[in-house]
Amino acid sequence: MAKQLNVGIIGYGFMGRTHSNAYRNVHSFFSDVPYEPVLKTICGLEEKEAKAFAERWGFKSHTTDWHKVMDDKSIDIVDICVPNNYHAEIAIAAAKAGKMIICEKPLARTGKEAEPMVQAVEKAGVANLVSFNYRRVPAITLAKKLIDEGRLGRIFHYRANFLQDWTISTKVPQGGMATWRLDVKAAGSGVTGDLLAHCIDTAMWQNGPIASVCAMTETFVKERMNVDTGKVEPVGIDDACTFFCRFKNGSLGNFESTRYARGHKALFTFEINGEHASIGWDLHDLHRLSYFDHRDDSQVRGWRSIHVTDGDMPYMGHWWVPGLQIGYGETFVHQLADFLDGVAKDKPASPTFREALATQYVCDAVLVSAKNGKWENVKA
């Protein structure tokens, strides 16, 4: 029988939902993992909302004070799903309370803000993970495996985009529950921390550290109504960010993110070009991996569209049958299964707070470079 672990989630927004779903279902699909999470407490700003969320998802209790979650000795895991500006304070408190911690990405608003978080979890010796969930899309996990097997040979290029179009209208506000990602105080940055952080985490996981970057940012809409203050205020975030970079392994990177690419909702794509083979992927069809191998017989050489659903594909043996897809929500189930498995085996799942700090440093360098208009080395 799996051992039960009590979970307290801070934040009942979009991420609160994806994480709750993962805790509810991980045991049914990954029953070999020796822990079964129990949704103990949901914590959120509004009493009424928190109560409804608890009823909907099966939490045993709810609260509007996150300190109570820390004080609850029965709680084993604290899961942080609040805006970025609250990550550090809550995570450090949770570490001090000896809780295991899963924290939504990005780890914090800046590297400087994140460093004490890393120190806190390492000092406390608690299991910790930052929720870069895309690593657990089966196609991306497969890509990592193919790269690690050396199939690509020497790497020349890494290219990634994360394109959205939801803030084109000047009527979209900043601040508040739904649009805190547009408020620099809450988010720390715009597309850099929200979207490029995903691209960077995936890229460095697959292709190693980024040494230096050169970036350009733009804020197309200069002022927006702030929901929290009720006033039209300057927009402090980057609406769009493009950067190129050099990886430590000598390959070149090209990254772009924007929320002004009409027609794209969440077009996270990457492509990696090696001496022998290349790999491509696209979040809009997340179960497919593109693969080209130059060593194929030239008469039948071409980009392969791998429909990553067979039972021997990463994670897929836990779901349905070949040909049948899973969705976005399932990536959080995988992440949680890996986290719990890591706890069981005392082999921490990646990325830990420390590993995620590297992504934070790249984001920092990107924003500095964009400001200064020149190359910036990434803090090691």
Added chain:
Amino acid sequence: MAKQLNVGIIGYGFMGRTHSNAYRNVHSFFSDVPYEPVLKTICGLEEKEAKAFAERWGFKSHTTDWHKVMDDKSIDIVDICVPNNYHAEIAIAAAKAGKMIICEKPLARTGKEAEPMVQAVEKAGVANLVSFNYRRVPAITLAKKLIDEGRLGRIFHYRANFLQDWTISTKVPQGGMATWRLDVKAAGSGVTGDLLAHCIDTAMWQNGPIASVCAMTETFVKERMNVDTGKVEPVGIDDACTFFCRFKNGSLGNFESTRYARGHKALFTFEINGEHASIGWDLHDLHRLSYFDHRDDSQVRGWRSIHVTDGDMPYMGHWWVPGLQIGYGETFVHQLADFLDGVAKDKPASPTFREALATQYVCDAVLVSAKNGKWENVKA
């Protein structure tokens, strides 16, 4: 607060899993539906397996005798996920016991076997549904909506395929838990009842009744080991079936299914061509709908790839955010939400046993036509 309904599931195979998952999660995502299912009992052949399944999915009890499920007065819904040859007996018993019934497709092995099932549920007055889950793929639901709005004009053609490749090896056996679909005694037919039934149900839902059919079937592998008997026995099912037909509305149909189409795992596709517009879909990328409208300005006229993930798309407002997909499993959640909503509003969700009987009649006509080599009218 949602009222709780106790559920007994018969069968812990692939479909037992998809249905269990739906019951576990429907309330979290469709909390506006005024019922919350509770997994009361799982029933299956092997005690050990049933117990493990109960633990994994959170059933309160398990049994190996399906009659006990009927006798349990606390059970509100009986859900039938066993091989086709057991559908009729169990469904009729459940109807007599006054249970609501969800039955996996096809309703039975033949129309003749299905007819008393229809009579039983109608006599008992119990809510009933056949699990043609693909109707609840958001893209297919959207297609139905677009057709019903009259956007296509007069319909000329309907085309559907369901292609797989998992039985090409002669070493795949028949019978047993994993391969009962290859045993004609359990399944009734091969691809006709298993795969074409889905195509036919979707087609008639979208395009109205099929009047007459002309079919060809083939059994490529003539003998297979039977897991149940341990002997090599003749294969009684159709490995492949192709038919063309005439719909009552004057349009022509072309349907094909096989388990010998190398490279396709579950390639359920359909296309419908109307006077003004056409629609296409493909299960391997189930969240996309193809749409062509001849009335578009000719300079920008082309097939549109609709990424069916926005909040105003069928069912999608209940899941994540635009651009993020759901998977196969979620279609059963939608189906269950609709079923429960139908119960609440006393407007039965489709297809009921009676509606599904029409698909059974088409399958019957297809198999007769293939045998006789001539057109066959479909029983009305």
Added chain:
Amino acid sequence: MAKQLNVGIIGYGFMGRTHSNAYRNVHSFFSDVPYEPVLKTICGLEEKEAKAFAERWGFKSHTTDWHKVMDDKSIDIVDICVPNNYHAEIAIAAAKAGKMIICEKPLARTGKEAEPMVQAVEKAGVANLVSFNYRRVPAITLAKKLIDEGRLGRIFHYRANFLQDWTISTKVPQGGMATWRLDVKAAGSGVTGDLLAHCIDTAMWQNGPIASVCAMTETFVKERMNVDTGKVEPVGIDDACTFFCRFKNGSLGNFESTRYARGHKALFTFEINGEHASIGWDLHDLHRLSYFDHRDDSQVRGWRSIHVTDGDMPYMGHWWVPGLQIGYGETFVHQLADFLDGVAKDKPASPTFREALATQYVCDAVLVSAKNGKWENVKA
């Protein structure tokens, strides 16, 4: 130096243009072929049109009387690009005059009409070819090569469609220069002879003879204005035709053609499924071949999109550089190069009149089956 061959083309319509273009350019791209065609005479119905066509394409002369082409002893090749009802008479006369003959497909309106054509060319001993140009799309030629190499193993299925949408409007007339394909007297049949003939020729080239067929046809628009008579007359052609069949090698075929598939202009597709591998193709992206090989390492197994432009691909070494496509017109250049090469080497290019007669017999059987509503054996 290449030897010059004088060419007389009968017909200055769409096919007259594609053939003229081939003659003009074959030597520049296939200079290893030891013949260089010279455009000697264009023959067509209207003096003024013929003259303009001659000027435009560089013909030395023009005429409105095709017999003059036969009488011109300097002419080596007669090329027949007129409606189907004139093929037999002209081809037989050309054979008697000792000309080499290229005839547009289909060979004739019926097998009965085509038989004396075959006899005439064989008696005369003249080189002859029917213009099933799609065999010379590099991707299709490659497909044939892969099949002949045995890469697919035992064949289970062959599937082909040819979908158009240009006759949906009831205002499209029949008869005349532009729409003789809708007039049964000129065309012999509708989509069967015009479009399915291509599918059938390709299919039998790749997969061997078709033994028997079972078909359905429909004429959606029953009456159309006849340009030749000025009257509204019954439509005698098939607007749509679907058939399934059995190949001699035991595989199953499924073919469909229509001019009522909104959104498709010339969607000629085929797919062939073998034990080990499958191949697919689509005229709308004619330079790509899809290939799936089950023997690939399962971690990187998927449909390959082969961009057939490299120099080692069929015909492509004669054109540009890798990555750069050719179009539809170039297929006629290939066909002509093969024809001339066959003449030089005394190894006739395919399909000869005799080979094309087999396609005619399949078309005949399809139309008979559609009329009788039962299976029909194909004349051997």
Added chain:
Amino acid sequence: MAKQLNVGIIGYGFMGRTHSNAYRNVHSFFSDVPYEPVLKTICGLEEKEAKAFAERWGFKSHTTDWHKVMDDKSIDIVDICVPNNYHAEIAIAAAKAGKMIICEKPLARTGKEAEPMVQAVEKAGVANLVSFNYRRVPAITLAKKLIDEGRLGRIFHYRANFLQDWTISTKVPQGGMATWRLDVKAAGSGVTGDLLAHCIDTAMWQNGPIASVCAMTETFVKERMNVDTGKVEPVGIDDACTFFCRFKNGSLGNFESTRYARGHKALFTFEINGEHASIGWDLHDLHRLSYFDHRDDSQVRGWRSIHVTDGDMPYMGHWWVPGLQIGYGETFVHQLADFLDGVAKDKPASPTFREALATQYVCDAVLVSAKNGKWENVKA
């Protein structure tokens, strides 16, 4: 009747072939243009090769001395298809001789080298064109039209790539006829002048001037055998170049080119994102244009794949019938038709030498920026 114009082509390499093909065929397809080119003289390095080329393409004469082409008073058009380092000298001589001039791109190795060329043609008052042939891909011409109609609204982003993989092997030499593009003396630069020049020309044609750039280049293979000298020599060109930029209209650009992107032969792609609509294109399927319009009814909103083959599409009325593609070679026919039409109407076709100089200035700025590691303004 069309007036004949005599043509002298300098260079019988890849571009000599594409241009010869255009001159041979333009009148057959664009007979409304009042000029019919005559292939008078081909000029190239090797006597034997030049003679064979003349025979193959129908030139009346050949020479190995380009000055003779200038001296031939019968020649109306000089067409320059030699390596970049010869463009200036030949073009200036041709201008002085009063010839019309078509010059392959890039105009020269640098802006400084190109400036006197512009002055020469303007002083001489001769028609002049730089062969940025991709502008005449029908899908790209259509894109320009849609943008000019204002369909996209305010532009936010422009993104273009040109990816190849043909120089990954260290055994590929530099210099000589086949690989002069790798020799900095002949080419001036690597992918910047060869490939990005196309992207930049298209981008500025569609989206207006580029104001400033920031670039990174890399030479992955540092030494290659030089065919001309027989020695292993340092490689002076850029193997890869990435840059981002700001357009004068406030939109952001992101450009990348490389010859080390395994799996891509000539993957020229662009995407432009506007407030209301976006457009995308890809050379590997050059007859398709992607278009997304946010103003579409949300239920049927999606990326449209426009198959640019209908008769009302740019240039396509001159070719075949809807659904049937043209290839790469045809873009040079279009370019020539436009050039001749411009001569007839005294409205010069674009891009003239002066217009192409702007692209040269962007390339210059890109290379300077890459060297200096900071933003560079583009010469206006």
